[in-house]
Amino acid sequence: MTTQSQMLKGILEGCILALMEHREVYGYELGALLEDSGLTFVSEGSIYPLLLRMQREELIEGTLRSEPGAGGPPRKYYRLTAKGRDILQQFKEHWGTLKESVDHILAQGGPST
Amino acid sequence: MNIKQMIEENNKLQDAMSPENLSYYQDMIVYIRSSRMQEAKSEELLLEIAQHLLEAQDKGRTARDVFGSDPEAYCKELVEQLPKMNVLGALQFHLMVPWIVLTWFFFVQAAAGFITMWVGGPIERMTQVRVSSLLFIAGGSYIRSICCFYG
Numbered sequence: 001m002t003t004q005s006q007m008l009k010g011i012l013e014g015c016i017l018a019l020m021e022h023r024e025v026y027g028y029e030l031g032a033l034l035e036d037s038g039l040t041f042v043s044e045g046s047i048y049p050l051l052l053r054m055q056r057e058e059l060i061e062g063t064l065r066s067e068p069g070a071g072g073p074p075r076k077y078y079r080l081t082a083k084g085r086d087i088l089q090q091f092k093e094h095w096g097t098l099k100e101s102v103d104h105i106l107a108q109g110g111p112s113t
Numbered sequence: 114m115n116i117k118q119m120i121e122e123n124n125k126l127q128d129a130m131s132p133e134n135l136s137y138y139q140d141m142i143v144y145i146r147s148s149r150m151q152e153a154k155s156e157e158l159l160l161e162i163a164q165h166l167l168e169a170q171d172k173g174r175t176a177r178d179v180f181g182s183d184p185e186a187y188c189k190e191l192v193e194q195l196p197k198m199n200v201l202g203a204l205q206f207h208l209m210v211p212w213i214v215l216t217w218f219f220f221v222q223a224a225a226g227f228i229t230m231w232v233g234g235p236i237e238r239m240t241q242v243r244v245s246s247l248l249f250i251a252g253g254s255y256i257r258s259i260c261c262f263y264g
Contacts, residue, residue, distance in 0.1 A: 015117055026164075027164070027165050028164065028169070030161045031165075043181070044169070044178075044179045045179050045180040045181055045187060048158075048161070048162070048191060049166075049190045049193070049194050050197060052158070052194035053194045056194060056196060064114055064119075064160065064161075065114075065131075073122050073125065073126060073164060074114060074122065074160070075161070076157065076160070076164075078162045088143045098207060113227055
C-alpha cells in the first residue's frame, strides 16, 4: 500500500467518525454524505470493509433496527463508542496541526534564493 | 433480531432485485456464508449489503457500479475484517467429530461384549483395545471431517 493511500485511509476514518459524532448513520447514507462532501476518492463499496474494521477496533458500534414509523426492512445504524470519541478528538487535533503547517509552507512558497 | 429473521428479511429483499443485481448478490451470499465467520455477523452484513444494493438500484446504479466488477475479491476484503469463530468455538468444531466417533466405537464395543457374555462366549478380546487403534479412529475421523468441510 502506498503512503498516499494510507494517509487517505486515515483521513477517511476521521471523517467517518466525525459524521457519526452527533447522530447515528447507516451505510448508504454515509456513502452519500461523503460524496456530497466532495470526497470523491472514496468508492462507495469501500466503506463496508472500513466500517467492519472500525467495529472490530471498537471505534463504532452498529445496531440493526427498523426506522420507527417507516416500517420496512431493518437497517444497520452506527454510532461512536467512547473510544471512537477519543480517536475523533485526536484526529481533530492532528488534523488542525497538520493543516496549519501545510498551509504555512504553501503560503510561504519554497525558499527564495 | 435472530438469524432466522435476518435470513427471511434477506429473502424478501432479494425479490426486489433486478436479475443482474440478484445474480451478483447471490455470488456474495455464497462467498460470505461459506466463510466460517460468526453466522450472526455474516447475516447482518449480508442484510446491510442488500439494503445498500436496493437503494443504489433505485438510483439506477448496479451492484457492479457499487462493489466493483469482482464480487469474490470484494467479499474477500469484507471477510478479512469479520470476527472469526472464537478459540473455544474452533476447538469444539475440531474435537466434535473424533469425540462422537469414539463414543460410538466404545458403545458398539460394549454392546458386542455384552451380547458375547450373554450368549456365554469368551469376552477377553472385548475388554481390551489398543491405544493405537483409538488414535487411528480419532485421527481418521478428523481427517475425514475436515475433507468433507473443505472439499
